Amino acid sequence: MPLLARSARIAIGALPLAGCSAVLDPQGPVGAAEKLILYNAxxxxxxxxxxxxLATLAFAWWFRASNSRAQYRPYWAFSGTLELIVWAIPALVVIFLGGIAWFGSHALDPYRPLSSNEKPVExxxxxxxxxxLFIYPDDGIASVNKLVIPVGKPVHFRLTSSGVMNSFFVPQLGSQIYTMAGMTSQLHLQADRVGTxxxxxxxxxxxxxxGMRFETRALAADDYAAWIARTKATEPRLDQAAYADLAKPSRNVAPSTYSAVEPGLFDWIVAGSSSVVESGMGHGASRSMERKP
Structure with a gap:
């Protein structure tokens, strides 16, 4: 087989594993806990x-035609010991894997706040x-396709969708979670190292x-404060009119920021913005399903 064709086959075969490296290189406590669950499983x-x-290879070698010591038992029918082994081992595996999934899923409940002495960033x-779209209600700013968070501080996310259901995921921080129109979900994450x-x-x-990807930048506290200050000083305001324009379908949108956000904009979106109505969801989708942590 030509070298080029062989290399192409190897590359294609490796594509399903391309996303694994990020999950296995966690940069926060949630991602690290999920990595531990994967390794334990x-x-x-x-x-x-x-x-x-090993047993398959050993049996094939032992019962080969040239081995006169292997016993042929054509009338063998039952062994209680073998039955116990055959059923007990899979049962134990299911119990152990189920226990890991059970305790791990409860410990990593996305609605559960992370243990920290720091106040979460909203x-x-x-x-x-x-x-x-990322809105920072405490600072009154917003960004598009760019999530900036401080290192070492927990981040509390409230999530919704303008219409179509989506799924928010930062592999190195952990915990994929869905977003749906007219509903809110919650997620707690933290970055432990400076990076992108x-x-x-x-x-x-x-x-x-x-093209629906975004950059997550984890900054030191001073750099994070400086980014907020620069954003407040240089960028336009996000109100309902600006949001209506932003909500129009568009592809491969470059990252941008807003220096101010109309108070209550997120709740207005959840309650049923014009984009939700236009996408066919109707006002019936305006029920809030937010669960308290």
């Missing part, structure tokens, strides 16, 4: 997979066609889905 499964493979998230991490939509949402 892998270890439990390997305890079964590796001995099974961020309101709106998934649009096909971009992300990729964020994306993990739910197909139409023609512009491929």
């Amino acid at each position: 892998l270890a439990i499964m390997l305890v079964i997979v590796v001995p099974t493979i 961020v309101e998230v709106v998934s649009l066609d096909w971009k992300w 991490y990729e964020g994306l939509s993990a739910q197909f949402s139409g023609e512009g889905f491929a």
Whole structure:
């Protein structure tokens, strides 16, 4: 096989694993806990997979035609010991894997605040066609396709959608969560290291889905405060009229910021903005499903 064709086959085969590196390189407590769950589950499964493979090879070698010591038992029918092994081991695997999933999912409940002495940073998230809007209610600013957070501080997200259901996901920070029109969900994350991490939509949402990505920048406290100050000093205001224009479908939108945000804009979006009505959701989708942490 030519070298080029062989390399192409290897590259295509590796595509399904392309997103794994970010999940396995966590930069916060939630991502680290999820990585531990994955490793624990892998270890439990390997305890079964590796001995099974070795036993298969050993049986094939032992019962080969040239081995006169292997006993042929054509009338063998039952062994209580083998039955116990065959049923007990899978049962234990299911119990262990189920326990990891049960306790891990409760410990990583996205509505549960992270343990910290720091006050959480509030961020309101709106998934649009096909971009992300981030509102910082405490600071009165907003950004599009750019999420900026301080290192070492928990971040409390409230999330909704302008219409089509989407899924908010920053692989290196953890915990994918859905966004739906007229409803709010919550998520708590934290970045432990300064850096830039990729964020994306993990739910197909139409023609512009491929470009629905955002940059997550984790900054030191001083740099984060400086970014807020620069944003307040240089960028335009986000009100209902500006939001209506922003909510129009668009692809591959460049990151931008707003120096001021109309108070209550996020709740107005949840209650049923014009974009929700135009997308066919109607005012019936304006029910808030927010659950308190």
